[in-house]
Amino acid sequence: MNATTVLRAVGGLLALSLSQQLAAQEVPPSLAELSLEALSNTKVTSVSKRSELLTDAAASVYVITSEAIRRSGYATLPEALRLAPNLQVARVDARNYAITARGFNSAFENKLLVLIDGRSVYTPLFSGVFWDAQDVILEDIERVEVISGPGGTLWGANAVNGVINIITKAAGATQGVLAAASVNGDQRVGTIRFGGRIGKGRFRAYTKTLTLDDLQRESGAVSLTGMQRSQVGARADWERPDGASTLQGDAYTGALHQQGTADIKIAGANLLARHTVRISGGTELSAQAYWDFTERNQPNAFIEHLNTVEAQAQAATLLGASHRLVVGAGYRHAFDRLQNGVGFGFLPAKLDMHWGNIFVQNEFDLTPEVRLIGGAKLEHNNYTGWEFLPTLRLAWNPTASSLLWSAASRTVRAPSRIDRDFYSPSNPPLVGGERRYNIAGGPNFQSEVAVVAELGYRLNLLSDFTYSATAFYSIYDRLRTLEPNQAGAGSVFLNRASGRTKGVEMWADWRVTPALRMSAGAVAQQVRTRLDPDSRDASGTTGLATGDPSSYWKLRTAYDIALGHSIDLLVRHYGKLTRPAVPAYTTADVNYLWRIYPNLELSLSGTNLFEARHAEYGGAPNRTLSGRAVGMKLLWQPK
Incomplete structure (x- = not known):
C-alpha cells in the first residue's frame, strides 16, 4: 500500500467521522457569525479602572x-499584538520585539506600560519589557485592551x-482538558491545561513550552537569538453574588542564545491575589x-535578581445617577540585586526602589x-520624588450610536x-583621583514629560459597521540625551532634548455578510x-526617536467557508524607518481553521507570505531577517 492510498483512506475516514459528528453535535458559532453590535457591547476596564x-x-x-486570537493562528504574545491596528510591532530578532504606540519605538522601548492581569511586567533596568520572559496560554486570554x-x-x-492590558479568562471558563501543539517555521509550541473544581470555586493548571530557532542575518551569518522556555502556572477563582476572589501564579525558566558565549539563563515566578466586593448601591x-x-x-x-511586591486598593462608586467616582492607592517595592560584569554595570549593585501613589477620577453627566x-x-x-499626572476629558454622544470625545493629559517617564x-x-581605573567612565548615569537625570491633546470619534451603526478615529498632538520635554561629562572624560545621561508628535489613528470593522x-x-x-x-549629544539617542514609520496599516478578513471551516487573512504594511534605516515592507499572514471534530481543531498557517525574507528593525548588515514560513497547529479540547 503506497503513501497516496494511505492518505486517501485517512481522508475518507476523517470525512465520514466528520459528517457523523456534525450531525450529532452543533459546532459553536464563529466570529463572523456574531453581530458587531454584541462586540461593541464589550466591557473594558483599562480606560477608567471600572467596567x-x-x-x-x-x-x-x-x-x-x-x-480573533484563536482565528489568527498565532502562538506568542508579540504575534497576537499584531492584531491591534494602533500598535507598531517589529520583530528585532528571533526572540526580541520593538513594540509601541505613537512613536519612539526601539528594542528598549520605555514609554509603553504592559500589564498581565493587573501585574506590571516592565523592568526597572530600562522601563521596558523583556518580551522573551512574558507568556500566557493564548487560548486563556479573554481580551487584550490596547490603549494608545x-x-x-x-x-x-x-x-x-x-497601555497594553492582557486579561485572562476566569478559571470557570477554562474547565476540562486542553492540549495543543504547533510548529511554524522557526517556532514550536506545546501546551497542556486542565481545569476543574476546588471546593466552591474553579481552578486551572497548565504547562507550556516554547522553542525559537536562531534566524539569519542580512549578512548571511546566523543570528544567535533563539531560545527555549518552559512555563507552568495555575489560577483559582471563587465567584459569589457579592464579589469574587482570585489566586494565580506562574513560574518559568529558559535559555537564550547569544553570540560568542554561553546561553543567557532566565527564570522567574509570580503570585497574585485579588479580592472584589460589590456593595448595594453600585459600589465596588x-x-x-x-x-x-x-x-x-x-x-x-x-x-540580576529582582523581587517586586505591590499592593493596591480602590473603590468605584456611584454618587447619584449622574456622578461616578473611582479612588485608589498603591505601593510597589522592588529589591534589585546585581552582579556586574566588566564591560558595564549598574551602581550601586544593590538598590531598593519604591513607587507610591494615590489617584482619583471623577465622571459627571453635565x-x-x-x-x-x-x-x-x-x-x-x-529618584525624582512626587510626580503629578492629571487628565481632563469631555465626551459627547450626539446620537445613540456615536461618541465624540476630547482629552488633555500630562504624564511622565520616570x-x-x-x-x-x-x-x-563598571570598574574603571583611577585617573587623577577620580573614576573615568566612558558612559555614566546622570545623577541629575529627571523624568521625561509629555503633554498630550486628543480628539476622537467612535461610530456604531446597528450590527454591521463600527468606526473609530483619533487625532493626537503630543509635546515631549526633557528627553534623554548622552552629553559630554563636564567633570571629566566620558559622557553622562541628561535631559537635553524635546519632541513633537502628531498624527491620526483609525480603524473600522464591517460585517459584509453573515x-x-x-x-x-x-x-x-x-x-x-x-x-x-x-546639548552636545552625538550618540544618536534622540535620532532613534525619528526612526518610526510615518504610516502603517493593516487589513484583516475573516471568512467562514462552510460549517467548521474558516479562513483569516491579515495584510500589514509598515513604512520605512530612517534611524536605523529599514525599507518599507508589506506582508501577509493567513490561517485556515478546520474543526475536524467538535473537540479537535486543525490550523494551517502561512506567515510573511509576500517576501522570502524582510527586515523589520535594526541596521544593516547585521540585522535579523524574518522569513516566509508555513505552520500547523492541533488543538484538542473535549467538551
Whole structure:
C-alpha cells in the first residue's frame, strides 16, 4: 500500500467521522457569525479602572478578542499584538520585539506600560519589557485592551504612549482538558491545561513550552537569538453574588542564545491575589497584591535578581445617577540585586526602589449626552520624588450610536536604572583621583514629560459597521540625551532634548455578510525631536526617536467557508524607518481553521507570505531577517 492510498483512506475516514459528528453535535458559532453590535457591547476596564462599555470609553482603545486570537493562528504574545491596528510591532530578532504606540519605538522601548492581569511586567533596568520572559496560554486570554495615548492618571509613570492590558479568562471558563501543539517555521509550541473544581470555586493548571530557532542575518551569518522556555502556572477563582476572589501564579525558566558565549539563563515566578466586593448601591471595592521574582544571568554582562511586591486598593462608586467616582492607592517595592560584569554595570549593585501613589477620577453627566471626566494621580518614586499626572476629558454622544470625545493629559517617564545608575566600564581605573567612565548615569537625570491633546470619534451603526478615529498632538520635554561629562572624560545621561508628535489613528470593522467580516486600521504620524541649544549629544539617542514609520496599516478578513471551516487573512504594511534605516515592507499572514471534530481543531498557517525574507528593525548588515514560513497547529479540547 503506497503513501497516496494511505492518505486517501485517512481522508475518507476523517470525512465520514466528520459528517457523523456534525450531525450529532452543533459546532459553536464563529466570529463572523456574531453581530458587531454584541462586540461593541464589550466591557473594558483599562480606560477608567471600572467596567464600562467600549462604546462609552473616552479614549483611543482597541480590544483584541479571544476569538480573533484563536482565528489568527498565532502562538506568542508579540504575534497576537499584531492584531491591534494602533500598535507598531517589529520583530528585532528571533526572540526580541520593538513594540509601541505613537512613536519612539526601539528594542528598549520605555514609554509603553504592559500589564498581565493587573501585574506590571516592565523592568526597572530600562522601563521596558523583556518580551522573551512574558507568556500566557493564548487560548486563556479573554481580551487584550490596547490603549494608545497617555494612561498615567490611572496606571502611573511610564504609561506615556499607551497601555497594553492582557486579561485572562476566569478559571470557570477554562474547565476540562486542553492540549495543543504547533510548529511554524522557526517556532514550536506545546501546551497542556486542565481545569476543574476546588471546593466552591474553579481552578486551572497548565504547562507550556516554547522553542525559537536562531534566524539569519542580512549578512548571511546566523543570528544567535533563539531560545527555549518552559512555563507552568495555575489560577483559582471563587465567584459569589457579592464579589469574587482570585489566586494565580506562574513560574518559568529558559535559555537564550547569544553570540560568542554561553546561553543567557532566565527564570522567574509570580503570585497574585485579588479580592472584589460589590456593595448595594453600585459600589465596588477591590484589593490586589502580588509578588514577582525575575532572574537574568547574562554571561559577560550581569546577573540580576529582582523581587517586586505591590499592593493596591480602590473603590468605584456611584454618587447619584449622574456622578461616578473611582479612588485608589498603591505601593510597589522592588529589591534589585546585581552582579556586574566588566564591560558595564549598574551602581550601586544593590538598590531598593519604591513607587507610591494615590489617584482619583471623577465622571459627571453635565447633560444626558455630555460627560466630563477629570482625574489626577500623585506618584512618588525614589529618584525624582512626587510626580503629578492629571487628565481632563469631555465626551459627547450626539446620537445613540456615536461618541465624540476630547482629552488633555500630562504624564511622565520616570528615571530607570539605566538613566541614573548605568556605568561603563563598571570598574574603571583611577585617573587623577577620580573614576573615568566612558558612559555614566546622570545623577541629575529627571523624568521625561509629555503633554498630550486628543480628539476622537467612535461610530456604531446597528450590527454591521463600527468606526473609530483619533487625532493626537503630543509635546515631549526633557528627553534623554548622552552629553559630554563636564567633570571629566566620558559622557553622562541628561535631559537635553524635546519632541513633537502628531498624527491620526483609525480603524473600522464591517460585517459584509453573515459569513464575511472585514476590518482595517491605519496610523499616520509625524515624530520630530530636537536637541536643546546647550546639548552636545552625538550618540544618536534622540535620532532613534525619528526612526518610526510615518504610516502603517493593516487589513484583516475573516471568512467562514462552510460549517467548521474558516479562513483569516491579515495584510500589514509598515513604512520605512530612517534611524536605523529599514525599507518599507508589506506582508501577509493567513490561517485556515478546520474543526475536524467538535473537540479537535486543525490550523494551517502561512506567515510573511509576500517576501522570502524582510527586515523589520535594526541596521544593516547585521540585522535579523524574518522569513516566509508555513505552520500547523492541533488543538484538542473535549467538551
